[in-house]
Amino acid sequence: MEDREIAAALARGEPAGLDELLKRYGPLLRYIVTPILNDPREREECLSDISLLIWKKIEGYDPDRGSMTAWLSVLARNTALNRRRSLSRRGTEEELGEHLLDPSPTPEEALLQKERRRRLQEAINRLSSGERDLFYRKYYYLQSTAQMAAELGLTQRGVEGRLHRLRKRLRKELGGDGQ
Amino acid sequence: MMDDREFDRALEEELTQLPPADGEMERITPWKRAMSRIVAGIILTTCTLNVWNLQQLMPAVGIVLLWLSFRTLRKENGWFTACWLISLYRAASLFVSLVLNATLWGTEQGLTLWSYLNLLPPLVQFICLWQGIKAVRRKAGQPDKAGAAGALVWFYLALCVLGLWQLQGWLVVLPIGVIYFLILRSMAKMSALLDGAGYEVRAASVRVSDRMVWIVWVLSLAIAIPLAGIFLGRYPMDWKPVEIKEQAGQEEIQTNLQSLGMPEQVLSDLSTEDLFSLEGAVRVFVMVDEHPFNDGRRVTQVQTNQVRSWREYDVKELKTSDIAVELENGNWRIIHHFFWQGDRGIGGTECLKIWPTDRLNEGWRREGEPTGRVLYDRGGNTFESDFYFLGEESYTAQSIFWGQTYNNDLFAAFSLPLTGENCRGYVSYEIELVEEGWIIDSWSNYTHQVKWWNYPLMTAMQYSQAGMLYGGDFETAQSAIQLFDLWDSPEDAGEP
Numbered sequence: 001m002e003d004r005e006i007a008a009a010l011a012r013g014e015p016a017g018l019d020e021l022l023k024r025y026g027p028l029l030r031y032i033v034t035p036i037l038n039d040p041r042e043r044e045e046c047l048s049d050i051s052l053l054i055w056k057k058i059e060g061y062d063p064d065r066g067s068m069t070a071w072l073s074v075l076a077r078n079t080a081l082n083r084r085r086s087l088s089r090r091g092t093e094e095e096l097g098e099h100l101l102d103p104s105p106t107p108e109e110a111l112l113q114k115e116r117r118r119r120l121q122e123a124i125n126r127l128s129s130g131e132r133d134l135f136y137r138k139y140y141y142l143q144s145t146a147q148m149a150a151e152l153g154l155t156q157r158g159v160e161g162r163l164h165r166l167r168k169r170l171r172k173e174l175g176g177d178g179q
Numbered sequence: 180m181m182d183d184r185e186f187d188r189a190l191e192e193e194l195t196q197l198p199p200a201d202g203e204m205e206r207i208t209p210w211k212r213a214m215s216r217i218v219a220g221i222i223l224t225t226c227t228l229n230v231w232n233l234q235q236l237m238p239a240v241g242i243v244l245l246w247l248s249f250r251t252l253r254k255e256n257g258w259f260t261a262c263w264l265i266s267l268y269r270a271a272s273l274f275v276s277l278v279l280n281a282t283l284w285g286t287e288q289g290l291t292l293w294s295y296l297n298l299l300p301p302l303v304q305f306i307c308l309w310q311g312i313k314a315v316r317r318k319a320g321q322p323d324k325a326g327a328a329g330a331l332v333w334f335y336l337a338l339c340v341l342g343l344w345q346l347q348g349w350l351v352v353l354p355i356g357v358i359y360f361l362i363l364r365s366m367a368k369m370s371a372l373l374d375g376a377g378y379e380v381r382a383a384s385v386r387v388s389d390r391m392v393w394i395v396w397v398l399s400l401a402i403a404i405p406l407a408g409i410f411l412g413r414y415p416m417d418w419k420p421v422e423i424k425e426q427a428g429q430e431e432i433q434t435n436l437q438s439l440g441m442p443e444q445v446l447s448d449l450s451t452e453d454l455f456s457l458e459g460a461v462r463v464f465v466m467v468d469e470h471p472f473n474d475g476r477r478v479t480q481v482q483t484n485q486v487r488s489w490r491e492y493d494v495k496e497l498k499t500s501d502i503a504v505e506l507e508n509g510n511w512r513i514i515h516h517f518f519w520q521g522d523r524g525i526g527g528t529e530c531l532k533i534w535p536t537d538r539l540n541e542g543w544r545r546e547g548e549p550t551g552r553v554l555y556d557r558g559g560n561t562f563e564s565d566f567y568f569l570g571e572e573s574y575t576a577q578s579i580f581w582g583q584t585y586n587n588d589l590f591a592a593f594s595l596p597l598t599g600e601n602c603r604g605y606v607s608y609e610i611e612l613v614e615e616g617w618i619i620d621s622w623s624n625y626t627h628q629v630k631w632w633n634y635p636l637m638t639a640m641q642y643s644q645a646g647m648l649y650g651g652d653f654e655t656a657q658s659a660i661q662l663f664d665l666w667d668s669p670e671d672a673g674e675p
Binding site: 124 | 186200319321375384
């Protein structure tokens, strides 16, 4: 079954579509969630949440705009981050939004945010392929140093050294304190 | 100013709205890097090109790629652990083989059994790879299919069988090439088959980075191969100090030969036995020549209507003396002597190929075995050794003029010491007259290594037997003694 067919089956409300999707992309979801949530029980619950979100949000997936891998990666990361934050706040605060945890910014804040992201994107684009790989592993996938080292064939000290240099460079390029 | 933790946190937050591009996301996996290295490693270790040392370079790179990739996967399942151990063995075995290629042992034919045994580890490794991929797919709840890896096993098996039968020719090579290409294409697609299941792989941590592994591997080879070439890429010669013992009549023979025109250096280098074989010599004919083993310098001369250009050699390192001695009983003794009077470089193996008078000449017959020795001086002492090989050797040579030719020549193979002066030696043989009217015509072809890089090792004798004089890592100096008018009066035969 192709990704488009899976998406169509889900859109039609067929559970077989979800089964097929989880069979194919279950390992990817676990790969993304594992570094963010340490507790196996939390991970399992998070994966259930993700399944539910997929079921609900599948109509938002447009194969022409990106791959299923990318769509699921964003969904899984944000869901796992939400769970981690809500755990750290011990449920005292209300659940954060699906994509962004910040409360709605003021127009001025929104403008500043936009500018910050533009500069960050430019800085990311200037990174070499290897640096970008490390950058996303660290800041997007939130992988541990040990995991990055193993998957990149580096020692942990080597990864720490590279991350230190990367951070230093980004701090410089993003205006000293990264703001 | 925010600290590192706050800075990291801020970046994490910002990236929520700036997710990586599709291609970037697909690159971040625990297995893709390993799988692409496995495919590259298999290609490089099983399909090599026999030019520019690529037959050694490609496996040397491929085996490290295999080892590094299986190092990442080794803790995923037992099959991958086995693959990792096998690649470790293969790397060690390849290292030994690459180093041996720089030595005389690498050029000899004693490694056949070892070479055959070495066909087995890749086969076992391919089987383990096939099973390992299937195990990952099973773990991810996917069908345990890995057809391309399985096909590689069968193909490799067929390749081994064909190799053992020593089948050759385009009819065999062409289909194998096509199937091989298809299998490798399937292997390249293997990564896509693991797109879902591969995320289950848990990469193993490492103590030494990939880069350090590459550095150690390259440095080890870069040090071990030249060292092996310098110390083991030469014949083991039995050097011993020359013992000077005067025997009765020796001085008389020397005086006679000297008066007939025998060069003093040649006379002093002859062994006692060879000197006594010249007792009662009647005539001595000598041809002396000097040969360069350097590039010289180009000289260009502009004349009225033309430009002349040639190469001038200020130094001619090798001096050859080709000598014919008529003996009391009517036989002749031929001596081909060489003397290194200049820098001979790092050397390695040397070869003196003799085309004796009786080679294409029915008027003369060889009498007895050839004799000779090699000498050098160091610290005021003279050392001598027998040739590593001295005798006749049959071989097939390819010539652009004559095609494939079958030859039987007289060879002296030897190595000169790394240090030492006045390296010299000679080969001598006796001929007996069968029929009058034939000329004496004896040639010496001294083959010497002129380039320091000779890998995989080719000996000077192998070069000489390939029918080459120049080009490649060796050069040959040719000289001869030719006596055309022996049957006229002795005075006309030539200047002694």
